Amino acid sequence: MDWFHFMDMPLRKKIMTITVISTSAALLMACLCFFLYERFTYPETRLNSLSAWVQILGDNSSAALTFNDKKTAEEMLKTLDANSHILRACLYDAKGNVFAWYAKEKTASFPAVAGKEEAMYAGGTLQIFRNILSGQDRVGSIYLEQDTEEMTSRLETYTVITVLIGFLSFLVSLLVASRLQRYVTQPLQNIVDRMKDISRGEGDLTKRLEVSGNDEIGQVAEAFNAFVGKLQTVAEMKLDLISVVSHQLKTPVAEINGFIENMMEGLAGDLSPKQKQYLDEMRLIGKENYRLIGDLLSVSKIERGVVTVVLKSVSAKDVVTLAIRDYDHILQEKGLILRLEGMENNLQLYADREKVVEALRNLLNNAIKCTDKGTISIRIGIDGNQGMIEVKDTGIGMDETTLGRLFTQNRVLGKEAHRSGAGLGLYISKHFMNLQKGDITVTSKKGEGSCFKLLIPLLKAQEGAAA
Amino acid sequence: MKKFEKYLFFLLLTLTIPIFGQISEYSVKAAYLYNFAKFVEWPEGTFETDVSPILIGVVGEDPFGEALDQAVEGKIIAGRALRIKRFGTFDGTQVAQLRQCQILFIAYSEKGSFPEILKALKGTSVLTVSEIEGFPLVGGIVFFDLDGDRVTLGINLHAARKANLTVNSKLLAVSKIYKSE
Numbered sequence: 001m002d003w004f005h006f007m008d009m010p011l012r013k014k015i016m017t018i019t020v021i022s023t024s025a026a027l028l029m030a031c032l033c034f035f036l037y038e039r040f041t042y043p044e045t046r047l048n049s050l051s052a053w054v055q056i057l058g059d060n061s062s063a064a065l066t067f068n069d070k071k072t073a074e075e076m077l078k079t080l081d082a083n084s085h086i087l088r089a090c091l092y093d094a095k096g097n098v099f100a101w102y103a104k105e106k107t108a109s110f111p112a113v114a115g116k117e118e119a120m121y122a123g124g125t126l127q128i129f130r131n132i133l134s135g136q137d138r139v140g141s142i143y144l145e146q147d148t149e150e151m152t153s154r155l156e157t158y159t160v161i162t163v164l165i166g167f168l169s170f171l172v173s174l175l176v177a178s179r180l181q182r183y184v185t186q187p188l189q190n191i192v193d194r195m196k197d198i199s200r201g202e203g204d205l206t207k208r209l210e211v212s213g214n215d216e217i218g219q220v221a222e223a224f225n226a227f228v229g230k231l232q233t234v235a236e237m238k239l240d241l242i243s244v245v246s247h248q249l250k251t252p253v254a255e256i257n258g259f260i261e262n263m264m265e266g267l268a269g270d271l272s273p274k275q276k277q278y279l280d281e282m283r284l285i286g287k288e289n290y291r292l293i294g295d296l297l298s299v300s301k302i303e304r305g306v307v308t309v310v311l312k313s314v315s316a317k318d319v320v321t322l323a324i325r326d327y328d329h330i331l332q333e334k335g336l337i338l339r340l341e342g343m344e345n346n347l348q349l350y351a352d353r354e355k356v357v358e359a360l361r362n363l364l365n366n367a368i369k370c371t372d373k374g375t376i377s378i379r380i381g382i383d384g385n386q387g388m389i390e391v392k393d394t395g396i397g398m399d400e401t402t403l404g405r406l407f408t409q410n411r412v413l414g415k416e417a418h419r420s421g422a423g424l425g426l427y428i429s430k431h432f433m434n435l436q437k438g439d440i441t442v443t444s445k446k447g448e449g450s451c452f453k454l455l456i457p458l459l460k461a462q463e464g465a466a467a
Numbered sequence: 468m469k470k471f472e473k474y475l476f477f478l479l480l481t482l483t484i485p486i487f488g489q490i491s492e493y494s495v496k497a498a499y500l501y502n503f504a505k506f507v508e509w510p511e512g513t514f515e516t517d518v519s520p521i522l523i524g525v526v527g528e529d530p531f532g533e534a535l536d537q538a539v540e541g542k543i544i545a546g547r548a549l550r551i552k553r554f555g556t557f558d559g560t561q562v563a564q565l566r567q568c569q570i571l572f573i574a575y576s577e578k579g580s581f582p583e584i585l586k587a588l589k590g591t592s593v594l595t596v597s598e599i600e601g602f603p604l605v606g607g608i609v610f611f612d613l614d615g616d617r618v619t620l621g622i623n624l625h626a627a628r629k630a631n632l633t634v635n636s637k638l639l640a641v642s643k644i645y646k647s648e
Binding site: 067 | 499542543545635637640642
């Protein structure tokens with residue numbers, strides 16, 4: 001077995017392999033012992049059994065030998081028909097000459113004269129010579145020859161049984177191992193799954209693993225739970241920090257922005273063109289900061305679940321009108337065309353107007369940011385049983401990877417968050433829409449632009465449900 | 468001279484063949500007499516002690532000669548030695564002694580008196596043996612017969628039981644079984 005391959009096996013397979021191998025090995029050893037025992041004791045058993053036959057036959061034929069009755073002696077030997085393994089038998093008189101004989105096959109060959117008392121394996125048969133005594137007199141001797149077929153067939157049977165037992169126990173141990181390994185691997189798999197979830201940033205930190213027992217795995221689960229607890233604390237601290245810092249920053253930034261506005265409007269006297277240019281830059285940065293702080297506050301609210309929505313009847317047309325209010329300037333600056341479609345539809349939505357407007361503005365912001373030339377179109381329509389406001393651009397678009405992570409937390413507070421505030425906006429918007437039982441979906445192709453859809457419940461559906 | 472010697476040799480040879488045959492048959496029978504003791508059990512109380520000898524009697528003209536003495540010489544059966552006692556022709560005086568025997572061979576010479584001998588042995592445990600025709604039919608126990616050259620055995624089981632003798636089944640297996648009244 002390839003050891004490295006074994007190391008790469010899942011724990012489940014490792015446990016099963018170990019169980020099956022050790023069970024099979026133990027069983028094989030047991031079988032081997034029986035086998036060897038049989039192998040070495042059987043010949044002696046065989047000899048004992050043959051000796052018994054010799055004893056009985058010799059004893060029974062003593063009178064026939066004494067009183068010279070060949071016929072009776074031959075009849076006596078004929079009883080050997082009952083034993084299929086005794087091939088030949090011969091009785092010798094006291095002088096050692098053949099007295100009577102018996103053979104399974106017609107062509108019998110046996111020692112012409114009696115040999116000395118002994119037992120031996122020769123030519124694949126077991127042969128035995130014994131004297132026959134009557135009282136103190138030796139009246140003759142007996143010779144028996146037995147095949148070893150029984151021994152061979154017995155060993156064969158043992159081999160078959162050993163293989164069968166081995167195979168069966170292999171199956172049983174496989175079955176048992178596949179059942180029992182779950183008690184080890186399932187809790188581990190749970191831990192691994194949870195670890196992966198959390199490292200991907202998807203896991204709910206308030207949830208804890210079920211501790212299955214006080215073994216090593218149970219201890220790992222407990223330690224992991226404690227670890228997740230710490231993570232949760234850190235995450236909460238992070239949100240608290242964002243919340244506090246944002247609150248603390250919001251007012252000063254707003255004030256700075258106010259002062260900049262004042263100066264731009266000439267309330268602090270005339271400004272040189274250079275001063276005006278700097279102030280203009282400061283105003284843009286200030287605005288962006290203010291928006292970022294607002295976003296951070298929203299995120300911390302979402303994360304802590306304290307955002308509420310106020311649902312009422314809203315006209316889709318109003319939403320769009322409100323959203324595009326002050327984009328003329330920047331559209332003109334970038335030379336983009338804004339196209340409105342479906343404005344004539346009198347689509348009534350059931351939503352939180354502020355949040356829908358904010359979400360739409362966010363989409364519009366992104367579209368403008370990502371598009372250098374061409375058209376941005378906003379279309380009001382119906383998608384399935386929901387109202388829809390679509391924002392379509394002819395910008396740079398996104399690849400699959402970016403699309404997959406577009407609405408996730410990582411993008412919001414992870415490594416990518418530094419890339420302007422765009423990510424935060426989508427995350428917030430998606431949550432706002434979800435809170436209203438709506439959604440944001442996106443389709444995009446790298447280099448061909450993106451298409452975002454705001455899906456919002458219709459008033460009609462809401463009334464239907466209420467009625 | 469040489470011719471005479473040759474003649475004498477052949478003469479002796481032709482004379483001895485039947486004599487040898489005769490001796491051979493009786494030496495076999497003598498050995499059988501001895502061997503019967505191995506296959507027959509006498510009732511309790513037959514022997515005075517554990518080492519009392521087994522007494523083989525021969526009544527009538529002894530056909531065995533030395534053969535019988537040679538057959539039993541130095542032999543021990545179940546711890547007992549064997550003794551031979553020859554009684555000569557039955558004349559009614561030996562009855563008490565005959566009744567002491569364990570095995571009694573009734574010679575052919577007693578052809579006329581053997582029923583009388585058997586009658587005299589009634590109530591004893593003597594294994595009677597004879598080669599007289601009809602012996603087993605009138606209460607004799609073991610009968611020596613001939614099958615060609617081979618000496619064969621006949622046993623009157625009824626008579627053996629009457630004499631309280633236990634005959635080993637192995638002996639019965641090689642004997643012809645007779646039945647009498």
